[in-house]
Amino acid sequence: MSALMDEPAEPRPGEGLDVAALAAWLRASAPGRGGAIEVAQFHGGYSNLTYLVTVGGREMVLRRAPDAAEGRGARDVMREYDVLARLCEVYPLAPRPICRCDDRSVIGAPFYLMERRRGLVLRRQLPAGLALGVTEARRLSEVFIDTLAHLHSIDGEAAGLTRLTASEGYAGRQVREWILRYKRSAVGSQVDMADVARWLEAELPPDGAAAMIHNDYKYDNLMFDPGDLTRVVAVLDWEMGSIGDPRMDLGTALAYWQERDDPAHRLLAVGPTYLPGSLTRRQLVERYEQRTGRPFARAVYYYVFGLFKVAVIAQRLHERYLRGETRNPRLAGLGRHVTLLSRAAAEAAGSGRC
Numbered sequence: 001m002s003a004l005m006d007e008p009a010e011p012r013p014g015e016g017l018d019v020a021a022l023a024a025w026l027r028a029s030a031p032g033r034g035g036a037i038e039v040a041q042f043h044g045g046y047s048n049l050t051y052l053v054t055v056g057g058r059e060m061v062l063r064r065a066p067d068a069a070e071g072r073g074a075r076d077v078m079r080e081y082d083v084l085a086r087l088c089e090v091y092p093l094a095p096r097p098i099c100r101c102d103d104r105s106v107i108g109a110p111f112y113l114m115e116r117r118r119g120l121v122l123r124r125q126l127p128a129g130l131a132l133g134v135t136e137a138r139r140l141s142e143v144f145i146d147t148l149a150h151l152h153s154i155d156g157e158a159a160g161l162t163r164l165t166a167s168e169g170y171a172g173r174q175v176r177e178w179i180l181r182y183k184r185s186a187v188g189s190q191v192d193m194a195d196v197a198r199w200l201e202a203e204l205p206p207d208g209a210a211a212m213i214h215n216d217y218k219y220d221n222l223m224f225d226p227g228d229l230t231r232v233v234a235v236l237d238w239e240m241g242s243i244g245d246p247r248m249d250l251g252t253a254l255a256y257w258q259e260r261d262d263p264a265h266r267l268l269a270v271g272p273t274y275l276p277g278s279l280t281r282r283q284l285v286e287r288y289e290q291r292t293g294r295p296f297a298r299a300v301y302y303y304v305f306g307l308f309k310v311a312v313i314a315q316r317l318h319e320r321y322l323r324g325e326t327r328n329p330r331l332a333g334l335g336r337h338v339t340l341l342s343r344a345a346a347e348a349a350g351s352g353r354c
Contacts, residue, residue, distance in 0.1 A: 006121050008040030008052040014327055015041060015049055015066075017107050022062075025106045026055060030099050030113075033058070044121060044220065046317055046330065048077055048239060053113065060098060064111035066326055078102065079164070080239040081112040086159040087212070091151070093235045117234035119223035124269045132229075134277030140229055141279040142287060147232050148217055148253060149291035152246040156212035162243050170244040171207060175200050178309050185316045187335070192342035196308050199349045205298045213249035215240035218256040219271020250288060251302025254281045254354060255310045255341070264340050281354045303354045307345035311338050 011017070017039050027034045035056025042050040042061075051062040065077045078100065087094040100112040122140075126132065132140065156162060179197045186193070214221070216237055223234040258269040259280055272278070279287065281303070285296050296302075318334035320326050348354065 006042060006044060008042050011039070011041040011051070012043065012327060017051060017062075021106050022053070023055075025101060025103075029101065033099075044123065045237070046328070047313075048080075048237075052116065059116040060113045061095070061116050062111055062113050064107065064109045066109070066320070076239040078110050078112065080237075080241070081114075083161065083164060083238045083241040084114065086161050086164075087154075087156075087238065087241065090156075090159045091154050091212075091235075093147070093151075093232060094238065095234055095236070117223055117236075119233040120226040120229070121223055121236075122219045122271050124271065126272055132272065132275055132277075136229065137272065137275040137277035138279065141273070141277075141284070143230050143232065144219065144222070145253075145279070145284045145287050146291055147222065147235070148214075148250065149288050151214060151217075151235070152211040152249070152292060154212040156243045161212060164242060169207065170210065170242075171248060172204055174244070174248060174309075175204060175305065178305075178312050181316065182308070182312045185312070185319045187315070187319060187322070190338070190342060192346040193308070193311065193338075196304060196342060196345045196349060200301075200305055200308060203301055203349075205301055208245050208247055209294075210243050211246040211249075213242055213244045213246055214238065215242060215244070215249060215252065217249060217253045219273065246292075247296060247298070247302045248305060250285070250296060251299075251304075251306035252309060253306070254284065254299075254303045255306030257281050257284065262344075268337060268340060285354070299354055300348055300352050304345045304349045307341050307348065311341035311345065314338050314341065 019037055019039050022039070023034075023037045026037070033055050038054040039062075040052045042052065047066075049064050049066060053060045053062045063077055063080065081097050081100050084094055084097045088096040095114045095117055097112055097114040100110070102110045104110055120127070179200070182193055182197060214235065216239075221235060221237045222232055223236060225231040225233050256270050257273045259278075260274045260276070262268070262274075285299055289296055314334040314337040317331050318338065321328070321331035321334070
């Protein structure tokens with residue numbers, strides 16, 4: 001089953017690291033981590049860059065922002081380090097960070113190193129040699145939502161995570177911030193996006209209870225045991241992790257969850273959510289309510305917010321590609337994603353259905 005797991009490859013053009021500078025920094029700043037160094041890149045992500053760094057036979061994962069990401073992008077990466085440093089103490093699925101470097105002169109951007117977890121990351125197309133029947137697909141989707149429900153039960157306050165954000169007024173801040181990001185990265189006229197932004201502001205529900213949330217929860221941010229797909233071995237990509245409203249976290253997860261009957265579901269899917277046997281969005285909500293004991297009121301609002309947010313993420317990544325800040329070919333077609341996601345958000349807001 002090891003052939004199914006994500007393996008790194010040569011860095012993409014323009015995304016290589018200064019290996020000599022990294023090795024020198026490790027020798028000077030991280031005692032015991034000297035020795036021969038090898039670097040390869042994981043190509044699966046969209047935003048921050050991820051590498052496998054092997055030093056003296058020890059494997060670590062390096063995370064950094066792209067070269068063009070000034071300010072906020074670099075802060076997001078180092079914020080992820082801060083989240084993981086606290087979260088790993090109370091949540092075993094969070095990889096443990098090892099060390100950080102805030103000096104961008106070393107490899108061109110601040111970065112951190114964390115332990116490597118080994119497992120299978122599921123994306124839109126299943127790896128060659130892996131097939132999921134109806135029973136397996138259903139069980140996998142149950143594990144997906146159960147893992148999210150468990151995350152929302154973690155005591156983030158005990159881990160000191162409340163220092164990273166203010167939970168009061170969280171939903172309103174998130175809506176305003178994502179609308180601002182949309183306006184800053186908008187390309188051309190986007191009627192659906194503008195309509196949905198106004199709807200989100202007008203229909204904002206009152207604050208709910210706060211919990212530890214991931215904020216980008218989807219199949220390709222989970223790592224499964226390739227020998228037992230009912231076991232999650234890691235939850236990855238914590239740059240947006242926070243203490244906040246868990247309904248917004250679930251809404252984002254629902255936005256990523258494409259069903260077989262959804263328009264262009266194969267284009268938008270970020271995991272095998274459309275396979276026969278997979279839970280529907282409605283069934284995910286019902287199971288989440290059962291697992292947490294909390295009703296998911298105003299589900300449509302949070303689903304629409306999730307669609308809008310994912311559309312803005314796609315829009316910002318596509319803008320970076322158009323400006324020539326990245327050569328990642330996966331970003332070239334994201335403009336189409338923005339159109340489809342914003343249309344889905346407008347339709348859900350109008351129909352009142354997830």
